[in-house]
Amino acid sequence: MSNVYDEQDYPYAVRHWTHPTQLGALAQLMGRAAAPFQSCNVLEIGAGDGVNLASMAIGAPRAQFVGVDLSERAVAAGRELIAAAGVANLRLECADLRDFDAPAGSFDYIVAHGVYAWAPKDVQDALLALCGRLLSPRGVAMISYNALPGCRLRQGVRDLLLAAVAGVEEPERKIAAARAAAGFYAEQWSASDNAFRKALEMETRDWLGRPDGLIFHDELGAIYDPQLFSDVVRKARAQGLDYLCDNDPSLVEHALWESELWSKSLPLTGGDQIAYEQTLDFVETRFFRRSLFCRAGAPLERRFSPERLSGLCLEAPLEPFEDASVGEGEFAFKTAGRGEVSTRDPAFAAAMRRLGEAYPRALAIDEIAAKAPARAALLRLYAGNMARLATEPFPVGRDAGETPFANPLARAQARLGLGSVTSYRHSQVSLEGDDTRHFLALLDGTRTIDALVDAMSGSASGTGDTRAKVEAALATFALWGLTRSPAA
Structure with missing residues (x-):
């Protein structure tokens, strides 16, 4: 086939x-x-x-x-x-x-x-x-x-790109021709004050940032429905x-x-x-x-119910925000996207503090929020894309342990020389350099930190401060969810 x-x-x-x-x-x-x-x-x-x-x-x-x-x-x-x-x-x-x-x-x-x-x-x-x-x-x-209706706008971009690649069959030439046309039209629209043209320009520039494979199959594909x-x-x-x-x-x-x-x-x-x-x-x-x-069959209950959060857990990269602008009795936290969330509710603030201290590990909502207002506020974090909600936590934490064990899929990807590997948090992590991939591949749970230092001292990374580099890399890998927490 x-x-x-x-x-x-x-x-x-x-x-x-x-x-x-x-x-x-x-x-x-x-x-x-x-x-x-x-x-x-x-x-x-x-x-x-x-x-x-x-x-x-x-x-x-x-x-x-x-x-x-x-x-x-x-x-x-x-x-x-x-x-x-x-x-x-x-x-x-x-x-x-x-x-x-x-x-x-x-x-x-x-x-x-x-x-x-x-x-x-x-x-x-x-x-x-x-x-x-x-x-x-x-x-x-x-x-x-x-x-x-949003894709009506994308359909307009698709129409002009399909016109630009008409008769071109070879994938690389088709992608190149489409990119050239998209760049041309985006430049023409950039000087216009017309709202529709500005919208087309923004959509086209976003399109230009997509990978070649996505452009070829999704945007230039035979079917777009x-x-x-x-x-x-x-x-x-x-x-x-x-x-x-x-x-x-x-x-x-x-x-x-x-x-x-x-x-x-x-x-x-x-x-x-x-x-x-x-x-x-x-x-x-x-x-x-x-x-x-x-x-179909059983009734659905879409409106919020605090009881339905029981048994679920939440993961959120929150950090207390200390600033003179924070008023008395107010608690403020930085989010991963450099945003800020604040509250005057001590129970909600305490839950956010615990989430930040535990990250990347998720915490059971039952353990950090007993009352409905705090539970609703935590769910609003998820609704605001500041937290991840799940039925169970991933096996991660801030400590990689004495004999670090990295995700087997990530280690296989590293051995194959891939630049992007998979974490226990079901996310992609970009790795730069052969040394980094080599180090990740070593984390199979059989080596102590001393053994890892010895193994890396013989590589191109040098010997002088190898232990500090190894410990720093392990801390980073743990935060990214690449290593399994001994406590999981």
């Missing part, structure tokens, strides 16, 4: 928002109990080289993972990687999703990122039917797609699926709390959540959706 994905590599990557611990947490917030991560079955459609699934599988050796993709080249590369990493609970199949089958209700989580809006109508229908047939009674399916959210929900319902929520923190906030826009839009929506979120997409000119679905 050969197809366009064998002609030009797609930039497959780990995506934290596809992880079952996050999908399960969102299901619980909406009143649905999801399958526990450690014993679940996961299917990814369009899995590529399987790196996203492999990262999950490392953290749940008793769970089972299956990836399906059309690209023989990507599947072959993925099988090589998972063999090198010793991942035994992941199977990659090269197949068309229309031909894939499994026992009914056999998957607790189904992930389909970057497939639906780039596939023919019959494949779109087959994907939803597959989810309706294979999702378990407590399962969650995540389907991402380009959304309307942005969707109305309400249409996707309607088609999912026909397959026995209910919409849970979107896997976007800002949209989760709109599902949990009534906003001013909710009240103002009642004449248009009649209080229906689907109609409201479609109206919200029109208001915000949304470009993209990551919609979550479950089996």
Whole structure:
């Protein structure tokens, strides 16, 4: 089997928002109990080289993972990687999703990122039917797609780029021609005061920053079919699926709390959540959706309930902010994005302080916030994209231990010379230099820090201050989640 994905590599990557611990947490917030991560079955459609699934599988050796993709080249590369990493609970199949089958209700989580809006109508229908047939009674399916109305603007950019590459078949020449055209048009629009042209310029410059593989397959692909959210929900319902929520923190906030826009839009929506979120997409000119679905039947409870946070955990890189501008009785914290969050609630402040001290390890919400106001405030951190919510913590911490053990997938990637490796936090980490990759590959749990110093002293990194460098690297790796915490 050969197809366009064998002609030009797609930039497959780990995506934290596809992880079952996050999908399960969102299901619980909406009143649905999801399958526990450690014993679940996961299917990814369009899995590529399987790196996203492999990262999950490392953290749940008793769970089972299956990836399906059309690209023989990507599947072959993925099988090589998972063999090198010793991942035994992941199977990659090269197949068309229309031909894939499994026992009914056999998957607790189904992930389909970057497939639906780039596939023919019959494949779109087959994907939803597959989810309706294979999702378990407590399962969650995540389907991402380009959304309307925002993608009307992207369609305009796509039109001019397709005109520029007409007749060009070879991938590298097509990408080069598209980039040249995009640069030309962006420059022409830059001097204009016209609002539409300025919007096109911003979209085109954003487009220019994307990887070649993404441009070739997503933006220049044969099929580009942005969707109305309400249409996707309607088609999912026909397959026995209910919409849970979107896997976007800002949209989760709109599902949990009534906003001013909710009240103002009642004449248009009649209080229906689907109609409201479609109206919200029109208001915000949304470009993209990551919609979550479950089996139809049981009622959904979307509005916030403090009790539904029990059993969940939160991870947040917060640091107390000491400044003369902080008023008396006020507590302020810096966030990872250099933002600031402040409060006069001592209970919320205490919870944020504990989160910051524990980072990168997540803490159980039950342990840091007992009362409803503090719980609601912590969930607002997630809604503001300042924290990650999950059903269980990742096995990370600030201490790499006496015999450091790095993520086996990351070590395999380092041995293969890859510049980006995978952390226990289900995220990508960029590594620079052969010495750094060599050092990471050494962290297999058999070497003490002294042994690591000896091993690195004989490399190009030198000998004088090797111990300090080793200890600093271990501290950084632990913070990034590359090493497993001895306390986990």
